[in-house]
């Protein structure tokens with residue numbers, strides 16, 4: 001049987017999507033979490049000195065989205081045809097873009113006033129553009145009453161759920177909810193949250209700020 005090790009910090013962060021995939025699939029993995037103090041010692045052991053890293057078949061692989069795609073394909077959570085896979089890829093790239101263009105800037109901004117301005121700007125300008133499209137996609141599949149693509153859960157659903165959870169926790173501190181009033185996304189969130197394996201994991205996983 002293949003054995004998996006997932007290396008990351010004591011956080012959900014960029015590793016949580018992989019964890020959710022393992023949990024939804026019911027596949028065992030070693031959830032290795034390094035503290036900030038331990039990290040400098042382990043950094044040289046990682047392919048590019050960053051995490052998350054997945055160790056599979058004795059090989060260490062980096063890049064969170066590549067890891068998520070690989071695991072989703074291994075565990076039948078990556079759609080059932082090329083068009084579904086395209087829509088999943090589109091969603092993954094949308095969130096990668098939100099992260100690289102917006103979230104990273106907000107994260108590294110040290111000035112709290114400027115940080116709040118960036119969060120508000122994201123809320124009013126950029127987020128609606130992304131979220132309008134995501135809601136449209138959801139609606140195009142069975143009126144938005146089911147999963148993101150096709151008729152069964154995929155990595156897209158886990159990504160959407162995980163992103164809503166993370167942004168709500170993070171921006172809640174600023175009184176900002178990017179998803180306010182988006183009932184389709186809200187209902188979808190509840191559907192994923194109540195998947196038995198996901199509900200169990202969310203209840204038992206370590207509580208972290210990110």
Ligand SMILES: N[C@@H](CCC(=O)N[C@@H](CS)C(=O)NCC(=O)O)C(=O)O
Pocket residue numbers: 013014043049050051052062063064065
């Ligand atoms: N594009 C990479 C980003 C990897 C990355 O920057 N990881 C951060 C944590 S989210 C890290 O390891 N930082 C510590 C360091 O670079 O020393 C991915 O998605 O996996």
